[in-house]
Amino acid sequence: MIFVDGRRFSQGDGDLEALLEEPSLMSASESFKAKPERKITAVDSARTKCVYIFQREYATVNPRWVEMAGMDEATTCVGLVIRNRSDGMTSIAHLDSPKVVDSGLSQMLALVSDYSRDTELDVHMIGGFDDAAYKVYDDDESTERSNGYSLPLCSKIIKSLQISQRKFHMQTVCILGHNTRKDAAGHSCPIVRGFLVETLTGSIQPASFDRSSRCPDEIVRRLRVTVSSGDYRWHGKLLETYDTWNFRFQIAACSWHADWKHHAYSLLQLSDLDILSRCSTSPSAESPDFVENERRVFQYLIDHPDWTEIFPERKPREFMMTDDGEWIICGQCPKCYTRLRSC
Numbered sequence: 001m002i003f004v005d006g007r008r009f010s011q012g013d014g015d016l017e018a019l020l021e022e023p024s025l026m027s028a029s030e031s032f033k034a035k036p037e038r039k040i041t042a043v044d045s046a047r048t049k050c051v052y053i054f055q056r057e058y059a060t061v062n063p064r065w066v067e068m069a070g071m072d073e074a075t076t077c078v079g080l081v082i083r084n085r086s087d088g089m090t091s092i093a094h095l096d097s098p099k100v101v102d103s104g105l106s107q108m109l110a111l112v113s114d115y116s117r118d119t120e121l122d123v124h125m126i127g128g129f130d131d132a133a134y135k136v137y138d139d140d141e142s143t144e145r146s147n148g149y150s151l152p153l154c155s156k157i158i159k160s161l162q163i164s165q166r167k168f169h170m171q172t173v174c175i176l177g178h179n180t181r182k183d184a185a186g187h188s189c190p191i192v193r194g195f196l197v198e199t200l201t202g203s204i205q206p207a208s209f210d211r212s213s214r215c216p217d218e219i220v221r222r223l224r225v226t227v228s229s230g231d232y233r234w235h236g237k238l239l240e241t242y243d244t245w246n247f248r249f250q251i252a253a254c255s256w257h258a259d260w261k262h263h264a265y266s267l268l269q270l271s272d273l274d275i276l277s278r279c280s281t282s283p284s285a286e287s288p289d290f291v292e293n294e295r296r297v298f299q300y301l302i303d304h305p306d307w308t309e310i311f312p313e314r315k316p317r318e319f320m321m322t323d324d325g326e327w328i329i330c331g332q333c334p335k336c337y338t339r340l341r342s343c
């Protein structure tokens with residue numbers, strides 16, 4: 001169930017529209033957008049023990065070990081933060097489809113809250129914009145695409161929060177119209193694409209991350225987003241990425257068919273504009289490095305057509321942070337030398 005300013009919120013079928021018109025949430029959205037964007041580097045990430053998530057990933061972090069958690073690169077996707085008021089346990093997710101919302105919420109809540117209905121949970125929704133202008137009709141997804149991508153996703157999130165027996169206190173709802181501006185060419189695009197949340201205080205601000213701070217295992221994690229739809233184990237789920245209790249990244253295995261090598265080669269031959277139109281839900285709103293990152297993933301698939309080379313025996317890739325703040329794959333870190341079997 002949803003609460004706003006401490007009172008139960010209930011508007012039936014008009015939940016999302018009414019929520020966006022709540023004066024306190026409108027004010028919170030404006031205040032959030034007015035904050036300066038924090039630009040995160042690898043040095044910042046190591047110094048603050050920051051956990052970064054990619055699209056379709058989630059992570060639940062303990063404030064005793066992690067100071068910051070964040071994400072960026074969101075256009076039609078939505079970043080969701082759920083934080084337990086009593087102990088500061090914080091879960092963040094980068095949601096990209098209504099199909100992953102229900103299971104994704106269950107994954108997020110598994111460690112951030114017990115099953116008591118009295119647990120007070122603060123919620124922030126950031127991302128998504130008015131993208132209905134990008135109407136691409138398709139026999140399989142005509143309804144979703146005719147409304148854009150952001151609206152169906154935001155509607156599903158609000159509906160799932162509302163029907164839950166948990167107590168969700170909405171703090172920031174910077175989505176859709178509240179997160180839309182026009183670029184120089186007149187195209188709609190998001191105002192805020194990422195955020196950083198402080199686990200001890202729960203404060204949140206706009207943020208962007210450079211490539212060096214999107215770690216560890218950046219290219220493999222990007223690849224999982226590309227190929228996970230073909231792995232039945234991840235249907236309707238968020239990708240497992242982080243081990244909450246051991247403060248280590250645990251990049252769960254994802255498989256792909258060997259034919260991806262040929263498909264990736266074909267995609268590499270396309271122009272930048274064609275890659276944008278084929279691989280993005282909002283071609284005019286993507287960041288400048290979108291195409292470059294897609295090409296890096298395609299090349300990786302060409303170089304590594306056998307997924308078992310990357311995930312032997314379907315085991316996760318595990319990373320621990322060294323004393324100097326560098327993420328190193330388990331087995332290479334001095335802390336792991338005495339426990340290689342467990343790593």
